[in-house]
Amino acid sequence: MNAKTVSINCVNCAGPLNPKGGHKVKVLICDYCGAELDPHKDYALLTQLDIPHKSGATIALGTQGQYRDIAFTVIGYIVYEDTRYKEKWTDYQLYSSTHGYIWLSVEKGHITVSRRTRKSVEPYDHSRLSISTSIRYDDRQELQHFDKYQQRIISVGGELTWRAKRGDTVTSTTAIPVSSDQIIGLSSEYGKTEIEFYENIYPDQKQIREDFDLKKIEKPRGVHPLQPYKKGRLDFLKEHAFMFLMINIVLAFLFPAIWTGKTIVSSTVEGSQLSQGYRSEPFEIKDANKALKLNLRNHHLNNSWESYTITLVPVSDQKQSPGYLGINLSYYEGYDDGYWSEGSRSEDKTFRIDEVGLYALDIKLEESGSTRNNPDKGLEYSLQQGSSRSIWFFAMALFFFFALILGSRGAREFESKRWDNSSLYDDDD
């Protein structure tokens, strides 16, 4: 058994009433005429409503449901209006004979559950706190002061553990989690004999709707201050974007150095041969689908430059040359407030061919910044196929860079919306 089953009739309008709350219920409001009855004096009339009563409850009184596997019954409700924004919400009071009273609040389709808490709260008085002031709850949870506001009672009905009167205003403060991955907040109300704190929880919305069969409640609009940031399918990528970005940048530089592919031809050309033109030994290119990488390297180049023309020459007469490549080597170094260098002694060119077959390389030094007639100053060249290309790693790095930017922006925008309605009254209000 969860709630008592007593039937009475309103002493004002004779409407049937079924109180289901406990002895802490202070008032029973007839949902037909709005009369206030005193449950501790045989439901005697406390106050008669002087305006037409209009129920504001979407959830019917007597509705039963489970919260954390405990049966609760909806026994009353209070419709509030924020005196600043004129936004309305409804707090439903629920009762369990073993677990007492909880509140189920419905605002813009968001459902939250509040329970009275006696755990420690520091600082204790929130009435004059600045926005975002840190509040420590239960000696472990970090909250931030969110708001201090006045709420006007628009409509009341059913059984309530305090005598809420239409038109009265209540001053409340709220605190929300520092991070949107927590769902516990805090609110405080100042009573005549007690300072009351309530632990507010943003439950799984689908689950709570199912548990109380809340089909009439509208879908949630906007972001609730206690709403946890819901991770999407791409959030794993967003969360690890920085790591993936770094990995791809490292691989972009590392992989080509490790995975050089298959060398088709490589040799060293004496310096004296280069100005007249050098032709390599014939070699066979067997695969036209993979890119070819030509590398020129001059270990002895120093404070000078060299400009080469390299032509891939078909050895068989019927073919035409795929074309020529221009490669410039330039390397300078010196001391000027410390050692410096610029340029490179090695350059790569990547290209493709249309036809397989026998080819040779014609390498000619077109121009240089110094005389090149020393046989020792050899030029190394190599032609490789199947080597890895950094561009894919750079492309992936770019992708993760944007994922990092967009991912953090989404979380930032959500966090900003959580704080949208946070503002404080002036002390004079």
Place this chain on the structure above:
Amino acid sequence: MSCGSHALYQDKGLMLMGEQSVVAETPSLLKVNQSVSIMGAIFQVYGRVCLTYNDGGWDEWYIQDNNAKGFWLSVDEGDYILQSTDKVELASDFTIGLTLGREVKQNNTTWIVTECDTATVCAIQGQLPEEIHIDESFDYWHLSGKGSELLTVEQKGNDTQGFMGQWIDPFEIETI
């Protein structure tokens, strides 16, 4: 259930210690002569005292842990307080000026007065660690400390005594 309701009736034949009464069974996580798990620890329920305050009432359950150490578990429609039966020494004038919201130093802890009222015993059931009489009244104060710690101060005439305890989440109490 309100202890002052017609559901209660006196039965002097059950008196074992002072006056006792039989209390009608209502939905409760505790029952006399049964065991209960509180925050994972097992307790045996021995007795129950029903009290009234203002327009309501609450139950004080006398329970013992596995080491036969006694505790009071106060239950008031979902509000649960577990208190040791060991009394805290308080100055005779401790309650003077003890108003709501006031901070008090006791045992190197700062306590804040969060509740004060008068209670009256209306029914007794089972075995209790001390003599308690129906209709006796006392003033009480709840002082909240660090975490969920609670110091309850009771005053009967000139006799002032305190009990250390803590609020218990009802979702952490299970019947066995």
